[in-house]
Amino acid sequence: MKSVLLHVYDDDALDDRLQVALDICRTFDAHLTCLQVTPYNAYVSFEPLGGVYTQAAVLESVREREDEVRKRIEVRLGQGDVRWDWIAADGPVVQTLVSASALSDLLVISQFPGSGDAVSQPLPIVDEVAVHAACAVLIVPSGVSAFDAGSPAVIGWNASPEAANALRNALPILRAASSVHIVSVGENGDEFPQVAANTYLSRHGVASDLHALSTSAKSAGGVLEDFATRRAASCLVMGAYGRSRFRETLLGGVTRDLLRTSRIPLLLSH
Structure with missing residues (x-):
């Protein structure tokens, strides 16, 4: 970078x-x-x-x-x-x-x-x-006035092309991070495969931990942000608008929600 x-x-x-x-x-x-x-x-x-x-x-x-x-x-x-x-x-x-x-x-x-x-x-x-x-x-986000690339980094993963682009573009920051967490969120906690992302990062010298979480009472965006907050992450890496933006507007979506509410910097790619 x-x-x-x-x-x-x-x-x-x-x-x-x-x-x-x-x-x-x-x-x-x-x-x-x-x-x-x-x-x-x-x-x-x-x-x-x-x-x-x-x-x-x-x-x-x-x-x-x-x-x-x-x-x-x-x-x-x-x-x-x-x-x-x-x-x-x-x-x-x-x-x-x-x-x-x-x-x-x-x-x-x-x-x-x-x-x-x-x-x-x-x-x-x-x-x-x-x-x-x-x-x-x-x-x-408002009020964030520093960026420590040596802090943990969290990846919101759904195996979409947008998420893959975000993963590739974030490599410099992921290499600098003290730990990297690949997180998928689904109703059953295992909706999206993560192994390919973990393998890709390992080939670039980045070790990562895999996490499959359920949405429970919160939205997927809320689950991701809570996870990143607990680990004091420097940023949340994710694909921007994985579905069509028209459907995001009608149905809601992780990107739309986090763009408005996240208190953690978002590293996005489409």
Whole structure:
């Protein structure tokens, strides 16, 4: 893991996800790219007859705020020991982040809390980014301001292609972890085979323990998070939206639930 991409946006969680990204870069001697995206289309208005104009005063205020954020973050980065660069871009946030992820190993964004001050909270982009990013995506929950790659890691396993992608993309972090736990959750506790994942990791020098858990009174997402919490895991590795996203919306799903509620960082791939 040598190239880490960080979403820069002036929200309440920026400093926390910046620190998480810096911790990861120090652990793996990685380069940090700070990507600050201005959603230019949000400040453009369309007249009924086809004319387009920019709300100049609003855009100028946005630029000034972004400049302040950049100066503040650059001062902090200049005092550290991590190699970094800064990219400023205009355009749709999700599309810009996804495009930049093509040659990144990890993209760090914040969890969308879904409540609170709409101005200061992270953007609601986690669903789209997790599905379309070309690299692993680390979702940092509110209040998480550090990442210890030497802590245990938990893998939520259901033998899907998405889970397999997550497993492969997480290899650097799994190698650094003090222990690795492959967890499947089903009504009978043995719904999904885990041996193939265990074998794959062993070929890459990663020892792992297998766990088959039942859902009992909790959802699969709740069972996974409780398991990861008890083991003080640094992150929960899992595939993003293993079923169609339409069915996830109608029926619920582990990805959707954890994206909203997890207090543990989620390392996702689709």
